[in-house]
Amino acid sequence: MNGRAENFKSVFIYSDELANFEYSPTHPFKPIRAKLTLELCRRYDLMERPWIRLVNPEPLDFAVMKEFHDEGYLKILQALNSGTLDGKHWPDLLSGRKGDFLTVDPEILKYGLGTEDNPIFSGVYDYAALTAGATFLGAKMIASGEVQVAFNPLGGFHHAGRAYAEGFCYVNDVAVAITHLLKEGWRVAFVDIDAHHGNGVQEAFYQENRVLVISFHESGRDLYPWSGFENEIGEGKGRGFTVNVPLPQNTDDEAFVRAFEEIGPPLLDAFAADIVVVELGADTHISDPLTHLSMTNFGYCQVVKKLVGVAPRVLALGGGGYDVYKTARSWTLAWGILNDLEPRDEYVGVVGGMMFGPEIEVGSLHDKTVYMMGNTKERINREVDRVVSYIKQNVFPIHRIK
Numbered sequence: 001m002n003g004r005a006e007n008f009k010s011v012f013i014y015s016d017e018l019a020n021f022e023y024s025p026t027h028p029f030k031p032i033r034a035k036l037t038l039e040l041c042r043r044y045d046l047m048e049r050p051w052i053r054l055v056n057p058e059p060l061d062f063a064v065m066k067e068f069h070d071e072g073y074l075k076i077l078q079a080l081n082s083g084t085l086d087g088k089h090w091p092d093l094l095s096g097r098k099g100d101f102l103t104v105d106p107e108i109l110k111y112g113l114g115t116e117d118n119p120i121f122s123g124v125y126d127y128a129a130l131t132a133g134a135t136f137l138g139a140k141m142i143a144s145g146e147v148q149v150a151f152n153p154l155g156g157f158h159h160a161g162r163a164y165a166e167g168f169c170y171v172n173d174v175a176v177a178i179t180h181l182l183k184e185g186w187r188v189a190f191v192d193i194d195a196h197h198g199n200g201v202q203e204a205f206y207q208e209n210r211v212l213v214i215s216f217h218e219s220g221r222d223l224y225p226w227s228g229f230e231n232e233i234g235e236g237k238g239r240g241f242t243v244n245v246p247l248p249q250n251t252d253d254e255a256f257v258r259a260f261e262e263i264g265p266p267l268l269d270a271f272a273a274d275i276v277v278v279e280l281g282a283d284t285h286i287s288d289p290l291t292h293l294s295m296t297n298f299g300y301c302q303v304v305k306k307l308v309g310v311a312p313r314v315l316a317l318g319g320g321g322y323d324v325y326k327t328a329r330s331w332t333l334a335w336g337i338l339n340d341l342e343p344r345d346e347y348v349g350v351v352g353g354m355m356f357g358p359e360i361e362v363g364s365l366h367d368k369t370v371y372m373m374g375n376t377k378e379r380i381n382r383e384v385d386r387v388v389s390y391i392k393q394n395v396f397p398i399h400r401i402k
């Protein structure tokens with residue numbers, strides 16, 4: 001493969017400064033995945049092309065984040081940027097508190113800050129502003145026509161609310177970027193294939209018909225954020241413009257891809273977005289420690305290919321992924337698909353070359369697929385069929401899809 005059509009341009013948005021942030025040594029969200037992804041993209045010969053640019057993001061202005069976020073919340077986050085509260089360092093506030101509780105200031109807890117999921121670390125505001133700036137830069141470059149595809153692996157903080165942090169997310173870069181694109185008159189679809197329901201983005205646009213939000217995720221019966229059921233379809237003029245596809249535990253490649261094909265392309269065709277924002281969370285992988293789906297990057301790639309096929313312009317965001325190496329592999333494959341390039345191992349056969357995790361399969365990033373069997377497969381199929389037919393009955397007619 002030789003890349004996409006003539007005049008095609010893409011951007012990989014990355015900075016070491018961003019990738020080197022750490023929530024805490026034991027926190028499962030590891031920004032360093034972005035660095036590993038870029039290294040892997042280089043190793044697999046997916047960067048050195050005339051149409052590909054590697055660009056450094058800038059922190060997003062307070063004023064732009066305020067277009068979506070509550071000003072008071074942003075100010076609190078800014079005040080905590082030192083990583084201290086009342087002169088005490090955050091780790092000191094937490095240390096010595098093992099077990100079931102933390103000591104948290106109620107003033108910041110009401111904003112979801114200072115929890116185990118959303119700790120206060122030195123530079124927390126800078127980090128959040130930089131992740132939002134990276135996504136915003138991608139949106140801007142697409143909107144200006146500079147590129148058709150932008151990828152920010154450290155984006156997709158889909159759980160953050162207008163005035164609170166949640167689920168490892170402080171600033172909702174997705175909602176901030178989409179809010180701005182709407183102001184400029186763009187028609188935007190957001191497709192989320194992260195294993196977790198994108199509750200923050202859903203809430204942001206629940207009554208909006210200029211944004212189509214589709215989330216495929218592990219069912220809220222079994223996984224945080226305990227929402228995203230098929231009957232959550234938007235309200236008022238937004239009715240039918242929020243679509244949730246909850247999936248049962250152990251959903252495999254075949255079932256996920258089937259659910260995606262039945263729901264994604266017909267809705268995206270009918271809605272005809274100018275820009276499709278995609279959240280390519282890799283935590284659907286069978287090896288992910290936080291979730292209970294059974295996908296591999298085989299199914300993941302099929303979905304990404306289909307998404308790219310129906311989207312004129314793509315703003316791709318990393319989202320979750322807690323098996324660090326598997327996530328870097330999935331995102332590298334996604335970057336290849338976004339650029340219509342097949343990864344090629346530049347180091348194949350090099351003894352003592354760059355190893356990539358203990359599980360590397362030399363020469364290929366591709367997993368073999370996993371296919372569930374017996375009662376488990378029957379249970380998955382029944383549930384996927386039920387959800388798909390619910391959406392076809394209740395959402396498709398709103399978009400005049402037969």
Ligand SMILES: [Zn+2]
Binds near residue numbers: 321
């Ligand atoms: Zn996730």
